[in-house]
Amino acid sequence: MNRDGHVETLRWNGREIEMIDQRLLPARKEYVACNSARSVADAIRAMVVRGAPAIGVAAAYGIALEAVRLSEEIPSRFTEKMNDGFTVLAASRPTAVNLFWALDRMKKRWSENSGRPLADLASILLQEAHDIRAEDIRINRKMGQYGATLLKDGDRVLTHCNAGALATAGHGTALGIFRSAVESGKRISVYADETRPFLQGARLTAWEMVQENIPVTLITDNMSGYLMSRGEIDAVVVGTDRVAANGDVANKIGTYMVAVLAKRHNIPFYVACPLSTIDLSLATGNGIPIEERPAEEVKGFRNCHWAPEGVAIRNPAFDVTPAELVTALITEKGIVDNKTLTDGDLVGFVKKHRS
Structure with missing residues (x-):
């Protein structure tokens, strides 16, 4: 520690x-x-x-x-x-x-x-x-302070993958917002998608939250829609690996599905995003390279395999969420709302604040 x-x-x-x-x-x-x-x-x-x-x-x-x-x-x-x-x-x-x-x-x-x-x-x-x-x-920490203002006392927040201290040098992006909210006195609880196939949510996010006594409930990736439909999710906060100039967001595979479900149920979908993660050289998310990882990760986990030999496997590590599904980007220089994204003003925001 x-x-x-x-x-x-x-x-x-x-x-x-x-x-x-x-x-x-x-x-x-x-x-x-x-x-x-x-x-x-x-x-x-x-x-x-x-x-x-x-x-x-x-x-x-x-x-x-x-x-x-x-x-x-x-x-x-x-x-x-x-x-x-x-x-x-x-x-x-x-x-x-x-x-x-x-x-x-x-x-x-x-x-x-x-x-x-x-x-x-x-x-x-x-x-x-x-x-x-x-x-x-x-x-x-600065992102955490901005993001914490978007969460209300008692919120139940869903996250996908691990955007915590383990994904950064410390404090975290999405989980950093949870930490900052708790430090400010808010009572929040976290739902963590397990995040197949590498299980970053089950192994890492759940572990971080347990270490710090932040209430966390682990769910499988296909449970979030059910919980949203029952009114059990108040907000979604995720991290990102790259954001295009128009606000399209690349994050761990499965994020796009969560964003679509959040839109369907009128749940805010927030992305914690340091300015260094915004790539102004790419006009849209279509230009973001998507890593295809080894098939072994989908066959099973560690020494336990459940898929039959000979089956064809796809393993894209990321997907792209269109800017229209993003309620706001949370950066260390402030919050970029959906109107700013859809008006094409993300470039101006980044150039103003990036040294």
């Missing part, structure tokens, strides 16, 4: 970045240590670490660790090997735009200090990674 009493998803031990192995939760809480760009990329690809903000922070440390390693071991090939590090990290997961945002920021920092001694450059890049991690926590 960190000083706030929340889980530390990523922590610096003085020489390596350590990340909770989220594949093992909730059965075991263990950390995996990474000391190079390739080891961080492997951890991202294998979902040791997941969640767009956490992936971005991990990638920043991957570049910094590579700079430290190369400056000490093979300085003669520093530029070549650093470029290899950027390449391998960029290929680790395609949908989360924070990955590319963090890599671009680290590349810019390198360029600004390229004339410095390698040891100094490595220290500068490591400090930049530390700064990105600290900024993520501050951003999440």
